[in-house]
Amino acid sequence: MKELVRLRIRPSRDRKSFRYMLDYVDQSGKRRQVSLGHADKRQAERQRQEKELELRVNVAGPISMKLTHFFRDSLARTKGQVRATTSERPPGR
Secondary structure (H helix, E strand, O other), rough: OOOOOOEEEEEOOOOOOEEEEEEEEEEOOOEEEOOOOOOOOHHHHHHOOOOOHHHHHOOOOOOOOHHHHHHHHHHHHOOOOOHHHHHOOOOOO
């Protein structure tokens, strides 16, 4: 699987210290470079994995939706996963 977020080291101007940075392309297609502000490799790798998971899952903010729209959307998304007998109404109801 392709790595969506790259972890790299950015040296300081005096070349005596460094900081970790994340390079990635966001949902809108823009290339982003984010400084993590520290030199801890374990913490930087954990932050890289979190960002990669966020981009893979495509996290979006909550939106306001009426129950009928939610129900229709849910049915459309799960149509192939639910058997016809499950989504049918029982007789007499």
